[in-house]
Amino acid sequence: MEALAHLRRRQIEALTAIANRSLLPAGVPLSLVAHSMRISPPSALGHLRILESMGLVTRRGGKTRLTPRGWLTFREYERHHRLAESLFASLGWKARDACRAAREIDLALTHTTVERLCDTQGHPRLCPHGRPISPCLPHRTSGR
């Protein structure tokens, strides 16, 4: 099964918090992850431990970094989210509303469905916010 299918919303938030601070070379301190998730450090740590057990992050000296597999999963998530956004936007919804609705379904979509969405929508290159959608690969497989 795809790593994405095992993640819960909170763990995606943690993954995103780390990915967005990837310029910190030593990794992201727990307090920053907790702050951006608006939860306590012990709660954030619980989510980081789950990500670590899945091989998506490594933790050292209280700081967390994404592994290559973590990056792959994060990029995959972005692709699911942005293609779902594009779908709602194609119904005439504003970007903000499309984003909110996309969050309700993006984790649940299988790769097969995402590829069909991409195909049906003519392989959009940008989401409604103007952020890039990575190109589709016919037989894309994330680590299992």
Ligand SMILES: [Zn+2]
């Ligand atoms: Zn969004």
Ligand SMILES: [Zn+2]
């Ligand atoms: Zn495509």
